[in-house]
Amino acid sequence: xxxxxxxxxYDPRVVWTHFPLHPETPPEGISLEQLFxxxxxxxxxxxxxxxxLMAAEGLxxxxxxxxxxxxxxxxLATWAETxxxxxxxxxxxxxxxxVDGKDIGxxxxxxxxxxxxxxxxxxxxxxxxxxxxxxxxxxxxxxxRELGITAVPxxxxxxxxxxxxxxxxxxxxxxxxx
Numbered sequence: 001x002x003x004x005x006x007x008x009x010y011d012p013r014v015v016w017t018h019f020p021l022h023p024e025t026p027p028e029g030i031s032l033e034q035l036f037x038x039x040x041x042x043x044x045x046x047x048x049x050x051x052x053l054m055a056a057e058g059l060x061x062x063x064x065x066x067x068x069x070x071x072x073x074x075x076l077a078t079w080a081e082t083x084x085x086x087x088x089x090x091x092x093x094x095x096x097x098x099v100d101g102k103d104i105g106x107x108x109x110x111x112x113x114x115x116x117x118x119x120x121x122x123x124x125x126x127x128x129x130x131x132x133x134x135x136x137x138x139x140x141x142x143x144x145r146e147l148g149i150t151a152v153p154x155x156x157x158x159x160x161x162x163x164x165x166x167x168x169x170x171x172x173x174x175x176x177x178x
Contacts, residue, residue: 002168018074018140030067053165064101073104073131
């Protein structure tokens with residue numbers, strides 16, 4: 001994968017910044033057809049393109065039909081990053097959402113990920129129920145707006161950025177330019 005190659009070559013400090021992608025999504029989620037209704041998108045073509053992009057990165061991609069609100073997942077991920085081994089939650093959330101089609105706004109689905117990672121489930125449950133990382137995610141959202149982020153993934157170094165699944169050489173140039 002390009003990011004791992006970049007990390008091994010240059011050892012950049014990675015800071016995850018959460019982004020409010022479709023924050024208006026209701027807790028029960030909505031179908032992709034509803035999300036893109038009236039916007040002229042060919043959903044099957046979009047899915048085929050995503051499958052190709054993910055395959056080029058060596059990543060799996062499922063045939064999801066729903067989108068879910070990711071706010072709770074972002075709060076839990078912010079907490080997990082403060083725990084040993086917790087950064088692995090990002091890959092697990094990706095797989096749950098984009099491969100398995102799970103509702104990452106569902107606390108029980110999130111707690112399943114926590115258990116799989118060996119993180120403290122009772123602590124995670126408290127984080128989710130108290131929303132104790134809400135303010136930090138609000139700060140992430142504000143930072144993403146300040147950086148002009150409008151899509152994911154976006155890679156930013158010292159105020160310079162690129163959006164989307166970029167070739168390795170583009171990401172390398174971003175690192176070398178800073």
